[in-house]
Amino acid sequence: MMASHASCFLLAVVFSASCKAITSLNQMCTEKEANNTYNCENLGLTGVPDTLPNTTEFLEFGFNFLPTLENTTFSRLVDLIFLDLTRCQINWVHEDTFQNHHQLNTIVLTGNPLIFMAETSLNGPTSLQHLFLIQTGISSLEFIPSQNLENLESLYLGSNHISSIKFPENFPTQNLKVLDFQNNAIHYLSSEDLHALEKTTNLSLNFNGNDIKGIETGAFRSKIFQSLNFGGTLNLSVVLKGLQNSTTQSLWLGSYEDTDDEDLTSAMFDGLCEMSVESINLQKQYISDISSATFRCFTQLQELDLTANHLNELPSGIKGMKALKKLVLNVNGFDQLCHIRAASFPSLLDLSIKGNKRKLDLGAGCLEKLENLQKLDLSHSDIEASDCCNLQLKNLSHLQYLNLSYNEPLGLQSQAFKECPRLEGLDLAFTRWYVKGPQSPFQNLHILQVLNLSHCLLDTSNQHLLTGLVDLRHLNLQGNHFQDGSISKTNLLQTLRSLEILILSSCDLLSIDKQAFQSLGKLSHVDLSYNNLMGNSIDALSHLQGIYLNMAANNIHVIPSHLLPTLSQQSTINLSHNPLDCTCSNIHFITWYKENLQKFEASEDTKCINPPSLKGVKLSDVKLSCGITAMGIFFLVVFLFLIAILLIFSVKFLLRWKYQHI
Amino acid sequence: MKGFTVAVLVWTLISPSRGSKAWPTHTVCRDGNLEVLYQSCDPLQDFGFSVDPCSKHLKAKLNIRFGMILREDIKELFLDIALFTKGSSILNFSYPICEEDLPKFSFCGRRKGEQIYFAGPINNPGFEILPGKYHVLLELYNGDRSTVACANATVISS
Numbered sequence: 001m002m003a004s005h006a007s008c009f010l011l012a013v014v015f016s017a018s019c020k021a022i023t024s025l026n027q028m029c030t031e032k033e034a035n036n037t038y039n040c041e042n043l044g045l046t047g048v049p050d051t052l053p054n055t056t057e058f059l060e061f062g063f064n065f066l067p068t069l070e071n072t073t074f075s076r077l078v079d080l081i082f083l084d085l086t087r088c089q090i091n092w093v094h095e096d097t098f099q100n101h102h103q104l105n106t107i108v109l110t111g112n113p114l115i116f117m118a119e120t121s122l123n124g125p126t127s128l129q130h131l132f133l134i135q136t137g138i139s140s141l142e143f144i145p146s147q148n149l150e151n152l153e154s155l156y157l158g159s160n161h162i163s164s165i166k167f168p169e170n171f172p173t174q175n176l177k178v179l180d181f182q183n184n185a186i187h188y189l190s191s192e193d194l195h196a197l198e199k200t201t202n203l204s205l206n207f208n209g210n211d212i213k214g215i216e217t218g219a220f221r222s223k224i225f226q227s228l229n230f231g232g233t234l235n236l237s238v239v240l241k242g243l244q245n246s247t248t249q250s251l252w253l254g255s256y257e258d259t260d261d262e263d264l265t266s267a268m269f270d271g272l273c274e275m276s277v278e279s280i281n282l283q284k285q286y287i288s289d290i291s292s293a294t295f296r297c298f299t300q301l302q303e304l305d306l307t308a309n310h311l312n313e314l315p316s317g318i319k320g321m322k323a324l325k326k327l328v329l330n331v332n333g334f335d336q337l338c339h340i341r342a343a344s345f346p347s348l349l350d351l352s353i354k355g356n357k358r359k360l361d362l363g364a365g366c367l368e369k370l371e372n373l374q375k376l377d378l379s380h381s382d383i384e385a386s387d388c389c390n391l392q393l394k395n396l397s398h399l400q401y402l403n404l405s406y407n408e409p410l411g412l413q414s415q416a417f418k419e420c421p422r423l424e425g426l427d428l429a430f431t432r433w434y435v436k437g438p439q440s441p442f443q444n445l446h447i448l449q450v451l452n453l454s455h456c457l458l459d460t461s462n463q464h465l466l467t468g469l470v471d472l473r474h475l476n477l478q479g480n481h482f483q484d485g486s487i488s489k490t491n492l493l494q495t496l497r498s499l500e501i502l503i504l505s506s507c508d509l510l511s512i513d514k515q516a517f518q519s520l521g522k523l524s525h526v527d528l529s530y531n532n533l534m535g536n537s538i539d540a541l542s543h544l545q546g547i548y549l550n551m552a553a554n555n556i557h558v559i560p561s562h563l564l565p566t567l568s569q570q571s572t573i574n575l576s577h578n579p580l581d582c583t584c585s586n587i588h589f590i591t592w593y594k595e596n597l598q599k600f601e602a603s604e605d606t607k608c609i610n611p612p613s614l615k616g617v618k619l620s621d622v623k624l625s626c627g628i629t630a631m632g633i634f635f636l637v638v639f640l641f642l643i644a645i646l647l648i649f650s651v652k653f654l655l656r657w658k659y660q661h662i
Numbered sequence: 663m664k665g666f667t668v669a670v671l672v673w674t675l676i677s678p679s680r681g682s683k684a685w686p687t688h689t690v691c692r693d694g695n696l697e698v699l700y701q702s703c704d705p706l707q708d709f710g711f712s713v714d715p716c717s718k719h720l721k722a723k724l725n726i727r728f729g730m731i732l733r734e735d736i737k738e739l740f741l742d743i744a745l746f747t748k749g750s751s752i753l754n755f756s757y758p759i760c761e762e763d764l765p766k767f768s769f770c771g772r773r774k775g776e777q778i779y780f781a782g783p784i785n786n787p788g789f790e791i792l793p794g795k796y797h798v799l800l801e802l803y804n805g806d807r808s809t810v811a812c813a814n815a816t817v818i819s820s
Contacts, residue, residue: 042706042733062775063706063733086775087731111731111775135776159776182771209768232768256768258782283764307764331764 032058040064048074055079057103062086069121070094080104087111098124106130110156113137117145127151135159146171158182158206165189167196174199177226183209189242190216194223202226207233208252215242220275227252232259236285240271247276250303254283263288272297279303279326286310292317299323307331313339326350333357337392338366349374356381359408362388368395377403379427384408388433393419405429405452412441425450429476432457435465443468454478454503465492474501478527485510485532487540494519501525505550512537523547528554529574535559538566545569552602553577557610561588567599568592574601580619582608584626593619690815691716696791700815703799707731709811718819722788729779730811736760737771738805746797759802791819 029040029052037058040049045064052059056077066073066088074080078100090112097118098104104125114136122128122145129151133144139161150172162184167173173196186207197203202224208231215238225248230239236253243251255261264287272280279302287294292315298304299320304327311332324345334340334356342348348370353360360381367373373396385392388410393399399420404410410433417423423445429452435441439462442448448469458465458480466472475496482491485508493499499520509531517523517540526541529552538559541549547570556578559567567573582590597603597620608614614622685708690698696718702708709730715721739760745753760770766785769778796817802810 108775110773111777132773134773156773158773208771231765254765256770257766257785258768258780284766305763328763 048076052077058082060084062088062108064088066090068092068094069097071096071099073097075100078102082106084108085112089113091115093117093121095120096123097121100124102126104128106132108132109136110134111136114143117143119145119147121145123148129153130156132156133160138162141165141167141171144171151175154178154180156180158184160184162186164193165196166193169196171196173197176200176203178204178206180206181210182206186210187213188215189219191219194219197223202249205229211235212239212242214238217242218244220244220246223247225249232256232261234259234261236261236264237268237271240268243271244274248278250279250281251277252281253285254281254305254307255285257284261285265289266291266294266296269294269297276300279305281305281307282309283307284309291315292319295321302326304328314341314344316341316344318344321345322347324348328352330354331357334360336361336363336366338363340366342367343369345370347372351375352377353381354379354403358382359384362392364391365394367393371395372398374398375401378407379403380406382408384410386411388412389416390419393417396420397422399423401425403427404431407431409433411436412439414439414441415443416441418444421445421447423448427452428456429454430456435459435462438462438464440464440467442466445469447471450474452476453480456480460492463490463492463494467495469496471498472496473498475499476503477507478503479506481508487512487516489513489515491516493517496520498522503527504531506530509533509537512540514539514542516540518543526550530554535563538563541570542566546571548572550574550601551578552605555579557581558586559589564588564592568596571599572601573599576602576605576607578606579609580607581610582614582617582619582622582624583611584624587624587626590619590622590624594622693717695820697818698815699818700813703812703814704809706733709813711813718791718793720786720789720791722786723783724786725782726784727779727781729777732772732774732776732778732810734804734806734808734810735772735774736769736804736810737765738762739770739810740803742799742801742803744799746799747794791817793819795819 029038029043029049031038035053035055038052038056039060041060042063046066054076057079059077059080059082062084063086066085067090069090069092071094074083080101081103082105086108087110090109092115095118101124105127106129107122110132111134125148128148131152131154134156135158137160138144138157141162146168152172153175154177158180159182162181163186165181165186187210189212204227205225206229208229210233212230212233213235220243223246225246227250228243228248229252231252231254233239239253264285266287266289273296277300283305284307286309294315295318300323301321302323302325304324306329308331311329312334318341321344325347327345327348327350329340330352331354334353335358337353337360340353346369349372351370351373354377360378360383362383362385376396376399383404384407396419400422402420402423402425405427406429410431412433412435417426421444424447426445426448433456442451445468449471451469451472451474454476455478458477460480460482487509497519500522502520502523502525505527509528510533512533521543523544524546525548527550528537529550531554533551533554533556535556535558541547549570549572552574556575558581580586593600600606603620604618606619608617608619608622685702687699687701688711690700690711691713693716696716698713698716700711707730709728711728712726714725737760741757741759743753743755744751759766765771767780769780772778798815798817800813800815802812804810
């Protein structure tokens, strides 16, 4: 008994101590945009702080303490447009809370244990469009005060205890575009339930994480949706049957690692013949008897996503998928690219086989029937090829975008992409490749705009490597190495006359020749961060104007004054994380820096290293006076005086010596 | 038992002096040969986590349980793991849990402010934990690189 008393007492002490800790915190909201956007999250606030200006429009106020909302709570902030009150322990939303907030467009009440919302609690805003009532304990849609929701476009009701989607009769649904019922307890959808949504057009309806066990026949008849999500539903055949005669742009029927679902059979997809769908997602499903007949009812389909479907091959002889524009086969287990039987999808524009779980052999001409293909993603698929890529990409003459990043080593010969002359974007990042001798693998890619070669371990000494890229705008060479850590006057970049964006970060560079970028007259963005460059490398940019220059994390100590005009010409500069010298030897730069502070990015991290007394001080806070002091002048005068005396004496001595020897 | 309660309370009383940001150390699991402890390194909050079964012969597809409050949306969620023993790093890896084009778990897409409780299997490989003491740093973060959860764990296998 005594001990329990003692522990009660101690508990009280603990609580009071923690309360004290909370109130003594320095409560300061962060300003994201002056007089307009503020973040006051996690501050333990019990009201709007006085420091917040009346003109605030966007306010993030989550994780504070507001048990009751009433018309005085936010009365001062009449211009509010966006108000986030996530997890503020709100129990009550009283009458006329937002009466004066005519502009209010979004209210977020996620994670509040709401007990009651008054009939007029949401009155006031003239156009309330987005309302978040996620995990607020709602069990019936009657709970939501519907007086002022005529303009509502999205209503988020996830993670509540809702078992029926039937709206009260007077609930205005006509403008709803997004209705989200994720993770509720909805098991049955009746015609009556859906009837209330009759007035909506192009609605996106989300039932993800509800175990739908039944749909009344005809409930979705002649309804039109933007998207329907039945993710994680255990019995998909119920859904596919229930959607008869409906029309939807996209249908999400995927599963998850933590849901125990049944295997799908071909017969289940028969329901698709009775409805109109443009795009289907079946991620993580397993179709037990996959054959060409499985896809019998997929004839109207434009997009099909079979991510992680345990596929080793697609059946041959699939008929009727001639309309398919996009096919996603990511995270499956194909051995050979030919096993996808590309000939079944002659209209395909976009194909993705990303993250294949086995080593993918590209074979020869496996995609040659995809004459219209524009986009191909083969990244993260363990692809290895000694002679790439003309045989592999045979006949893909319309290809505009190719992703081969994160693969095993590829061997590239001259004109390696001859089969795809219309490429505009090519991503080879983190794929090692080797070119024998002075060859030019990209030679015929005359309209290529974007090339990512980061971390490819290139042979940058090959002057012809990038020959032929006459229209290249964006080149990423991050993480490649140059001979002796320097870019010389003649280098592989010289032919890229259209280049606008150049990324050379993390290339272990020590120096850049003054003339190295001379032919690159159109550069507007140069990233040289994370190298070991000194201040004089800036000379290589003297012919450029108005560029974004990133030289963060280099080895810049001093910037000589003759380079300041080059910096003055540019629009944005980042010099953070450099060992900058804050002694009088760098006074010209420091003075100029302080005058041009608006040009600099990350000035918070632009700090002095030397002298030790100023280490870690922001460059913008440094005050140096480097003129000659009175003491200095005195010593100089004394020194000159002594020299003069010495001179007079030596002349005297010399003359005397000369006379004595006449 | 009462003495123990008092001791715990006294300990909680004293612990704020170590800085208010230190959360208590919890036990993930403990059996004869294996002990796993963790402490939240997110200054804003603690979280709950447990694993079953607890054995140094780690089984594939472990069942885990965790409960926490989300302070960020998790449409995209990534896990970074760094494993150290005797002060040197043995293993670093990053694993996507939720991606826009592949939400692996049913909790993907949940919103800031939601309380989540997950009990279910994870797709881990089975392996044997060699005897020794290991330090593991786990961090969950979203597409904006904002921390969702952070844990400092200790694994003692004998």
